[in-house]
Amino acid sequence: MDSLTITEQLTLTKSPFLVRHRTLLRRVPIETLSLLCHSKTVIIAVFFLVGLAIGSFLNVCITRIPAGVSIVSPGSRCPECGSPIKPYDNLPVLSWIILRGKCRNCRTPISPMYPSVELVTAFLFVGCYLSFGLSIATVKWLFFSSILVVLIVTDYRERILPDAVNWFGVGLGIAFAIRVPPADGIARMLLGRQFGKALLQWGAGVLDAILGALLCGGLLWAAAILYKLVRGRDGMGFGDVKMMFMVGTFLGVRGAFLTIMVGTLLGTVIGLGVIFLLFVSGWKSALARRASKMGLGKVGTLRWAIASRYQLPLGTFLGIAAFLIMFFGPWTSSRWSLLPLG
Ligand SMILES: [Zn+2]
Helix, strand or coil: CCCCCHHHHHHHCCCCCHHHHHHHHCHHHHHHHHHHHHCHHHHHHHHHHHHHHHHHHHHHHHHHCCCCCCCCCCCCECCCCCCECCHHHCCCCHHHHHCCCECCCCCCECCCHHHHHHHHHHHHHHHHHHHHCCCHHHHHHHHHHHHHHHHHHHHHHHCCCCHHHHHHHHHHHHHHHHHCCCCCCHHHHHHHHHHHHHCCHHHHHHHHHHHHHHHHHHHHHHHHHHHHHHHCCCCCCHHHHHHHHHHHHHHHHHHHHHHHHHHHHHHHHHHHHHHHHHHHCCCCHHHHHHHHHCCCCCHHHHHHHHHHCCCCCHHHHHHHHHHHHHHHCCCCCCCCCCCCCC
């Protein structure tokens, strides 16, 4: 019996116990496999490891996209000595620890950003699984998380929110809305009872994504123009506006609106704190003294003026806020549901 393949067995036995024979025959591997798939710990470990690997790729995006370098080739190199990084030195987190944060060739320190991004991505991936389970929704939030990580770090490092990342995200957000709508209901609400009914499920999702992008991106756009009119200088770049287009397609109108609220609140509180610290610590006080000697005003006033011009990475705060809404917002949690069609 053991030597027979399953197909041979199928033709030989037509008994109702066929399924049983099959499980008996392959008992060990099937049971191990199903055990593996059903063990939450194993799934968490898989999400963690995949997250580490994706995090490693996101590091490539973070360092190369703002510099306009291809993310595919050449392979990883030490930015200092240019020597190619060997595959065994390119393991996420582990290699950085083994090499004690230095290049194997020239001993130049490697930024702790690399292992940090890898670890954070891994934890976010596990978070997505724990919040949304094994579903198509999880895939959507994994993509959203990856895009946000790139934007948060590039804005923090270089005050850049790359267009390529934002527009890629907009496309992806609208595409995902077909299967995993932003769970908003705004599209149906706006279209009213009559037209709302005629709208197909996927159509409502896509419309909600587009509305989220236009309304919340537009809101930030208006705020940017207003700020410029009032303060006479740019308060935020159009990168932030495009980023909100992207967030809108994933979170819908309400989620993206909340993102702007929480993000700007975070930015204001932390921003004022940073400006205050810069002022207290005497940041650029030499410059202020020189300017004062030239008769431009009092040193204290000038120092405050310089400190208050410190450009904050608004995109970083918007990104952190988007994560909060994604994980804890009432419309995107695992309990989210579509509005009934009728
Ligand atoms: Zn090197």
